[in-house]
Amino acid sequence: MASPVPLSTASMPAAEARLALAEQLLACDAARPCAEVMVDWLAHHAQAGAVACLAREEPGGRLACLAARGLSEAQRTAMEWTPDTLDHPLAGVLAHAAPRYFPAPRAPLPAVGTGGCFAVPLGRPGTPAVGLLLLAGSGPTLPPEVAWLAAHAGPAFARLVSVPSATGPRDDVAGSGLLRRIIDAVADPVLLTDLEGRPRIANSRAEALLVAAPDASEGRRRAVELNRRVFSTALASAASGEAAWRAAGFRRRELPLVDPSEGMDLLFELISTPVQEPDGRAAVVSVLRNVTDLGRATQALGESYRRLRATEREARSERHRLDRVLDSVADPIILSDPSGGMVMMNAPAEKLFALPLDGGKAVHRRVRSNAASCSSFLANLVGTESAVSLRWRGQLSLVDPATGTTIPVEAVASKVVGDNGELTGIVTLFRDRSETLEKVRLLEQVKEVSSQLEARVQVATAELAEQNEKLRRQAIQLEQASAAKSQFLANMSHEFRTPLNAILGYTNMLLQGVSGELSPAQKRNLTRIDSNGRHLLEVINEILDITRIEAGRMPLHLSDFGIPELLQEVLAELDPIIARSKLAVSTHLGPRVPAVHSDRQKVKQVVLNLLSNALKFTHEGSVKVSADYVPATSTLTISVSDTGIGIDPAYQEKIFEDFQQVDSSPTRAYGGTGLGLSICRRLATMLGGRVTLQSAPGQGSTFTLHFPRRARRA
Numbered sequence: 258m259a260s261p262v263p264l265s266t267a268s269m270p271a272a273e274a275r276l277a278l279a280e281q282l283l284a285c286d287a288a289r290p291c292a293e294v295m296v297d298w299l300a301h302h303a304q305a306g307a308v309a310c311l312a313r314e315e316p317g318g319r320l321a322c323l324a325a326r327g328l329s330e331a332q333r334t335a336m337e338w339t340p341d342t343l344d345h346p347l348a349g350v351l352a353h354a355a356p357r358y359f360p361a362p363r364a365p366l367p368a369v370g371t372g373g374c375f376a377v378p379l380g381r382p383g384t385p386a387v388g389l390l391l392l393a394g395s396g397p398t399l400p401p402e403v404a405w406l407a408a409h410a411g412p413a414f415a416r417l418v419s420v421p422s423a424t425g426p427r428d429d430v431a432g433s434g435l436l437r438r439i440i441d442a443v444a445d446p447v448l449l450t451d452l453e454g455r456p457r458i459a460n461s462r463a464e465a466l467l468v469a470a471p472d473a474s475e476g477r478r479r480a481v482e483l484n485r486r487v488f489s490t491a492l493a494s495a496a497s498g499e500a501a502w503r504a505a506g507f508r509r510r511e512l513p514l515v516d517p518s519e520g521m522d523l524l525f526e527l528i529s530t531p532v533q534e535p536d537g538r539a540a541v542v543s544v545l546r547n548v549t550d551l552g553r554a555t556q557a558l559g560e561s562y563r564r565l566r567a568t569e570r571e572a573r574s575e576r577h578r579l580d581r582v583l584d585s586v587a588d589p590i591i592l593s594d595p596s597g598g599m600v601m602m603n604a605p606a607e608k609l610f611a612l613p614l615d616g617g618k619a620v621h622r623r624v625r626s627n628a629a630s631c632s633s634f635l636a637n638l639v640g641t642e643s644a645v646s647l648r649w650r651g652q653l654s655l656v657d658p659a660t661g662t663t664i665p666v667e668a669v670a671s672k673v674v675g676d677n678g679e680l681t682g683i684v685t686l687f688r689d690r691s692e693t694l695e696k697v698r699l700l701e702q703v704k705e706v707s708s709q710l711e712a713r714v715q716v717a718t719a720e721l722a723e724q725n726e727k728l729r730r731q732a733i734q735l736e737q738a739s740a741a742k743s744q745f746l747a748n749m750s751h752e753f754r755t756p757l758n759a760i761l762g763y764t765n766m767l768l769q770g771v772s773g774e775l776s777p778a779q780k781r782n783l784t785r786i787d788s789n790g791r792h793l794l795e796v797i798n799e800i801l802d803i804t805r806i807e808a809g810r811m812p813l814h815l816s817d818f819g820i821p822e823l824l825q826e827v828l829a830e831l832d833p834i835i836a837r838s839k840l841a842v843s844t845h846l847g848p849r850v851p852a853v854h855s856d857r858q859k860v861k862q863v864v865l866n867l868l869s870n871a872l873k874f875t876h877e878g879s880v881k882v883s884a885d886y887v888p889a890t891s892t893l894t895i896s897v898s899d900t901g902i903g904i905d906p907a908y909q910e911k912i913f914e915d916f917q918q919v920d921s922s923p924t925r926a927y928g929g930t931g932l933g934l935s936i937c938r939r940l941a942t943m944l945g946g947r948v949t950l951q952s953a954p955g956q957g958s959t960f961t962l963h964f965p966r967r968a969r970r971a
Contacts, residue, residue: 274302282410288312288417292323295390295410300326303402305392309336312388312418320389336391347389350376354386358397375399377407380415382471384456387418446545452496454489457540466514480517487514492541495529512545524552589687595680597635609655616658623658630655635683638670647672665690743804750801754794761790799932803915806939813943815968818857820850820884820893827864831872838872840880847885853893855968859940866933867897867960875901891966898959904952913938944968
């Protein structure tokens with residue numbers, strides 16, 4: 258059944274009349290007095306000749322006339338009817354809850370005037386109409402006084418008529434007021450609805466959720482509409498299983514609604530009980546219990562439970578991780594409770610302290626022995642004297658349960674203290690000392706061997722010192738012998754040169770014919786004597802030079818001289834040999850060869866020696882003497898290059914040694930003492946330079962003298 262729609266009240270009666278009506282309505286505590294007040298007010302202010310007020314009765318819903326003006330008793334009785342007569346004209350007014358004008362010829366009502374008749378529903382907006390106002394009217398326009406009365410007095414009238422009693426009209430009104438007050442006193446929303454959820458009776462708490470006044474805000478109306486849809490859907494869902502619903506007597510489910518005032522989400526427990534109304538219609542009594550706080554508490558409890566499970570999983574994961582970490586440690590680790598009982602141990606510790614399932618008596622005895630040793634060790638940490646200590650270190654002797662081998666270990670026990678300082682556990686770490694003891698033993702052996710070796714080294718050192726002393730004495734003797742040899746060679750060379758020079762002088766005089774003309778044979782013999790004598794003199798001079806250099810008796814005579822003049826002088830001295838060799842001898846001076854401050858005689862002797870060797874070992878081709886200056890090192894170089902026989906690399910260093918030649922056999926093709934290059938190297942060293950060689954067999958040789966532009970006196 259539809260609820261009465263709000264009527265237009267644009268034209269109002271006098272304010273005093275409306276105020277008087279309001280005061281009369283507030284004083285009414287039953288439907289009949291209220292109906293009489295409304296009828297009297299309309300008779301005076303709406304100028305209606307006939308007015309009647311009808312109200313629904315329960316059970317049955319019959320419309321009874323509570324008050325009337327201008328109607329006879331018979332007409333009042335004739336207006337009463339039962340709504341089950343659906344073809345009654347007033348049934349449409351109640352169904353649509355809207356005023357309707359019935360013209361006189363078509364009015365199905367008793368005649369209440371000369372014109373037509375208005376039928377205006379009475380009730381609260383949002384609830385079914387509980388009564389009707391009938392008044393005579395001359396036209397289809399509803400008088401404003403009637404609309405205003407229906408809009409303002411209708412809710413008050415509906416409140417008094419909402420729960421009519423089956424004992425009679427007066428008892429209905431009194432009973433509905435009592436029932437209203439009873440259900441309003443209930444803290445939970447209570448409703449009586451049809452199967453589609455349309456409310457018939459609702460207490461004030463239910464109205465706060467499911468009813469919106471005409472002047473309610475837009476937000477409240479939307480919230481109420483949403484609540485009504487949710488509520489209707491819930492009841493419709495329950496009605497779909499009506500057989501099971503009726504068998505159980507009630508149905509309980511959760512219902513989310515919205516607080517129309519605050520806009521907050523609320524959670525209700527809906528307890529729906531199917532009932533049968535006196536007229537036989539099916540209805541539902543619903544009780545909504547606010548379980549929002551319970552739902553929040555349940556949700557919080559669920560969240561706490563999920564956190565607890567997560568914490569439990571995390572703790573289990575940490576325990577597994579801790580087990581893996583402990584098992585990865587090679588040393589045994591034991592976690593004990595405050596009394597010393599073993600709580601947890603890693604895999605290495607299980608081999609020592611856990612009784613194996615398949616072990617024999619001997620294995621079990623060894624394990625118990627290890628456990629007893631561990632307990633005795635822990636007693637040192639939890640005993641009275643050491644109670645203040647947080648760590649205890651000691652050495653134990655455990656036994657390998659499998660083999661019975663003794664394992665020396667070092668144990669470190671640490672207390673685990675809680676937040677309040679109480680002892681919660683003991684962690685004991687065992688470290689095998691077998692390897693350490695073995696290292697100590699090996700270290701002792703190494704020390705012993707080291708001591709023996711040190712003694713041997715001292716003996717060897719003493720022997721070496723003795724040998725060094727012997728060598729030093731031998732070196733002194735050798736130096737003395739060398740000096741004596743040099744002195745002897747110098748003296749002998751001097752003694753040899755004096756008569757040899759005399760022999761060469763007399764031979765030269767004879768060759769020049771001082772004693773008369775010589776025969777060819779005599780001249781040839783004297784020439785041979787002169788040649789051999791000069792060779793012997795050259796050998797003696799070279800030996801004398803070697804001995805003088807070794808004896809340190811050849812000092813440097815430094816002076817300034819020019820390289821070009823030196824080279825011309827060397828070539829002039831060797832001119833006879835050059836002429837006999839038929840070789841192309843040339844010189845080359847580099848750009849800007851400066852004057853030299855050095856020992857001119859020694860430089861000349863070196864160049865003369867190198868050029869003589871080049872002429873001797875070159876049969877054809879050319880010999881070239883070059884001089885250059887290297888500004889970067891302030892060094893002069895004088896090179897003698899030839900196209901001679903060349904020297905194998907294997908002999909290039911040997912030829913600089915004393916009395917050494919490439920071919921030292923008695924049948925060698927080239928003569929010489931083997932002292933020339935040795936003297937050259939010694940002289941170059943005295944000048945602060947050196948002699949280098951570049952040569953290859955059959956490709957000639959290049960000897961180069963490197964010496965500083967300004968020599969320093971040694």
